[in-house]
Amino acid sequence: MIAPEDQGRAYLYRLLARLLAAAPDAATLGLLRGLGGDGSPVGGDLQGLAGAAATAGPGALEREYHDLFIGVGRGELVPFGSWYLAGFLHEKPLAHLRRDLGTLGLGRTAGTKEPEDHVASLCEAMALLIEGKGDLGAQKAFFERHLEGWAPAFFADLERARAARFYAAVGRLGARLMTLERDGFAFVEGVAA
Template structure:
């Protein structure tokens, strides 16, 4: 069986230059997953324009597992978007990230327009304001406006059965939380990292579409579309509003592709 993903990189995004390398040990994984945009990776992009293109022919994705060195353009684009969302939601923005975001452009597709909106927001939002917005949305005094954890979205409480099921599914895939990470594994940023790793093989072998679909359906598609919709609609979200839109649109693309 094959899946048709209506995603195609007409010109391979420049951002893939940084994204397809593993940075310092950080985040989730065994080996520990990447740190999105390490200093050396940022040096690779200085002065480059970053282009995301989502228009073009359909791409056929085989269910056979492929090595990280042979990820095709459509899958690399998926990996890039998952990693972009992971970095944006993992911690407050820093100056290098904002600089990179201002270089991004999208095509005329709805998702491409959202990428362009994020670039514009990055250019119009100061570092302090973007960091303050992250704190208000996700941290707050005790808790932010939004609680970006699967257990909370699915049950109304933290550390519930959805988290236990996720841990059970992570184990055979060779994924484990790093010792220096305190948040539960069902944080939205962690799940974005995990999906990227399953596609490109960061946690061992690249996983088949069947494995990707199962993990997505059980732990990502079950709640993140609602989270991204809430983020996009949140009155306190200015810099992060296009992040919510990117996530909402991309989750819909992934769900539609997996169902074909």
């Protein structure tokens, strides 16, 4: 049985994974506009996301996504962990990640050539861990090894990125979740990395 707070973490990870893997389509935008807040910090961020979705169209979001992450030659941000950690791709962090994902039975889809350390893939992996593949210690270890070192900076950069409108709200929510994860895991006894 998964606690509501942990289910909420998984929901947010999945939401972030979805929005960071591709720009939201019209149906997703409709759902985003329906998000409501409740006065809590996370509620406020979700309300901000709803507000940002209300003034955005799918076409503009495609362009924003492209400008931020793909760009001509290079987008504004590189959403891969090894880039943030090592300054280039396919480095040691990626090798560590591959090993850890293998241990968890989370290998990448056959034929996929994209590195596994895309922020969307890592958020997806956290959701899977929370929803049953890993206990709290395993979640903490994975977070500390593969997200904590760079994802907070990535989300902060996303929040401030020049091209970010809708995605500034995504960055804010992501930064919030990273902070809550770090502080939440502080309650959990350390696991050797």
